[in-house]
Amino acid sequence: MTFRKLNILLVVLTLSVGAILVFHNVRQAEYVREMNESWNQASVETMQIALDLAALERSFGYVGFIHHFKNYVLRRDETYYFDATESYWQTVDALRRLMMSELPERDRLDLLVVQRTLNAYFRKLNDLYLNRADLSAVDADRYVTVDDTKAREALVRLRADLIPNLQNQYYQTAASNQDNAFWILLSSTYPLLIILAFAFSISVISRKVLMRAKEIDTIFNSSPDAFIYSNSNGQILRTNKMATKIFGYSEEELREMRIEDLVDSALRDSHRKLREKFVSEKGSRVMGAGNSKITGLTKTGRHVPLNVSISSFGFGRHKGIIAIARDMTTMNKLQLDSTHDALTGVFNRRHIEVRLDDEVKRAKRYGRGLSVFIVDLDNFKGLNDSEGHRAGDRGLAVAAEHLRLQLRKHDHVGRWGGDEFLVICPEISQTDATEIADRIRRRFEDLHFPWHCKLTMSIGIATLQPNSATITTQNLFDEADQALYVAKERGRNRVEHFAELQRPKRIK
Numbered sequence: 353m354t355f356r357k358l359n360i361l362l363v364v365l366t367l368s369v370g371a372i373l374v375f376h377n378v379r380q381a382e383y384v385r386e387m388n389e390s391w392n393q394a395s396v397e398t399m400q401i402a403l404d405l406a407a408l409e410r411s412f413g414y415v416g417f418i419h420h421f422k423n424y425v426l427r428r429d430e431t432y433y434f435d436a437t438e439s440y441w442q443t444v445d446a447l448r449r450l451m452m453s454e455l456p457e458r459d460r461l462d463l464l465v466v467q468r469t470l471n472a473y474f475r476k477l478n479d480l481y482l483n484r485a486d487l488s489a490v491d492a493d494r495y496v497t498v499d500d501t502k503a504r505e506a507l508v509r510l511r512a513d514l515i516p517n518l519q520n521q522y523y524q525t526a527a528s529n530q531d532n533a534f535w536i537l538l539s540s541t542y543p544l545l546i547i548l549a550f551a552f553s554i555s556v557i558s559r560k561v562l563m564r565a566k567e568i569d570t571i572f573n574s575s576p577d578a579f580i581y582s583n584s585n586g587q588i589l590r591t592n593k594m595a596t597k598i599f600g601y602s603e604e605e606l607r608e609m610r611i612e613d614l615v616d617s618a619l620r621d622s623h624r625k626l627r628e629k630f631v632s633e634k635g636s637r638v639m640g641a642g643n644s645k646i647t648g649l650t651k652t653g654r655h656v657p658l659n660v661s662i663s664s665f666g667f668g669r670h671k672g673i674i675a676i677a678r679d680m681t682t683m684n685k686l687q688l689d690s691t692h693d694a695l696t697g698v699f700n701r702r703h704i705e706v707r708l709d710d711e712v713k714r715a716k717r718y719g720r721g722l723s724v725f726i727v728d729l730d731n732f733k734g735l736n737d738s739e740g741h742r743a744g745d746r747g748l749a750v751a752a753e754h755l756r757l758q759l760r761k762h763d764h765v766g767r768w769g770g771d772e773f774l775v776i777c778p779e780i781s782q783t784d785a786t787e788i789a790d791r792i793r794r795r796f797e798d799l800h801f802p803w804h805c806k807l808t809m810s811i812g813i814a815t816l817q818p819n820s821a822t823i824t825t826q827n828l829f830d831e832a833d834q835a836l837y838v839a840k841e842r843g844r845n846r847v848e849h850f851a852e853l854q855r856p857k858r859i860k
């Protein structure tokens with residue numbers, strides 16, 4: 353998974369959990385409010401009905417209307433009449449309130465029975481008060497008699513039915529509130545589980561990211577190449593162990609530096625311009641791919657040959673550069689050792705053979721000329737014998753250096769073996785070749801050596817004429833060798849060209 357995808361996933365997860373929590377909080381507040389409301393409502397209604405029933409029984413019963421009614425019938429005291437009337441209206445009021453409550457149908461019917469009985473009593477009371485004040489107590493009592501059996505039974509039923517029913521309702525509300533509380537608890541657990549899952553995935557992802565970082569760190573630090581990571585301004589942000597080893601600075605010191613500080617001051621400006629051009633190009637790309645050769649500058653001021661590849665990459669507005677540099681000191685030395693003679697510093701036998709083959713092919717391909725010299729020191733054995741091998745070694749090195757100095761940049765010199773050298777001069781005609789070889793010979797003869805015997809050289813030349821397609825490398829070499837042989841035969845310290853040997857005047 354890419355870092356970008358990971359980021360998007362985390363943002364989506366965070367937003368989802370946030371939304372769920374907000375939703376959950378709103379729902380929870382709603383639940384609590386509903387619970388409170390239903391609880392309050394249930395409590396108030398239950399209480400009200402109980403109070404109304406108690407009020408009904410009190411105002412209707414034997415401390416209420418009936419009590420005052422009976423007293424009036426027996427004593428005919430107006431006060432009882434008014435008390436009874438007041439109790440009557442209180443009873444009516446209690447009945448009305450109960451009728452308006454949510455009650456089962458059978459309870460409503462019982463309330464109607466009570467109301468009818470109350471009204472019957474009240475009519476008789478008023479009639480007695482207004483029209484029959486002259487009746488004796490016994491007659492009055494007989495007159496006002498109302499059959500209240502049904503009303504009493506209705507009240508008993510109401511009490512027996514209504515209170516347990518209300519209790520039932522109360523318990524149902526409590527049970528439903530308990531249900532709500534359960535769901536609130538469950539809905540609290542739900543986001544909690546999401547948060548736990550979220551935390552778990554974050555910890556898994558973090559572990560993977562840390563593992564990856566550790567892997568990269570290990571790769572980074574165990575690389576045989578120097579890694580230098582910098583921002584687009586060239587400010588070094590991170591390096592590996594090899595970078596500290598090559599440049600001699602600590603990681604902390606490198607982090608204070610710019611990448612240009614690691615090249616020679618003369619090259620800094622051009623290096624900076626190259627970096628700026630490189631960074632301004634969009635996207636990631638690799639420059640050099642390990643082939644761009646530059647020279648690094650170490651803390652001690654030593655110049656190190658480097659092969660560098662540079663990659664740039666962009667992440668949002670951030671641009672970074674990674675330079676991977678390989679110290680070529682050892683590699684260059686190995687390469688040099690594989691192609692050069694250790695004693696004289698010119699090409700070794702194997703390499704000069706390859707060069708000879710290449711140059712012969714090239715000369716044939718382009719129809720150009722080529723001359724080859726075989727140079728052999730004269731009586732070299734004598735030098736070894738009289739002055740020792742060290743003097744002989746020095747003589748060989750001086751001869752090689754002499755050849756190199758006397759030749760053009762694109763000529764090649766190699767040690768063929770012992771005291772013998774091979775020189776390749778592309779595009780040199782026969783006449784020029786002889787002249788050059790003779791000049792080399794003469795100047796070598798003029799050199800002063802710190803020993804008694806004189807050191808000279810004999811040179812055999814062969815020339816590949818332009819557009820001569822048939823001659824092979826071996827033929828050319830053999831011709832030069834034959835010319836050398838003749839030079840030795842004719843007294844040494846001489847130059848002979850193979851082509852001259854064929855002419856009759858030379859043979860004379």
Ligand SMILES: Nc1nc2c(ncn2[C@@H]2O[C@H](COP(=O)(O)OP(=O)(O)OP(=O)(O)O)[C@@H](O)[C@H]2O)c(=O)[nH]1
Nearest residue numbers: 728729730731732733734736741742744745770771
């Ligand atoms: N000091 C030294 N001597 C070497 C080296 N390689 C070869 N020789 C010696 O070079 C001498 C070459 O001698 P020769 O090729 O026989 O002939 P020369 O003495 O040069 O005589 P001419 O070539 O006939 O003039 C030998 O004695 C080798 O031992 C070397 O690397 N160092």
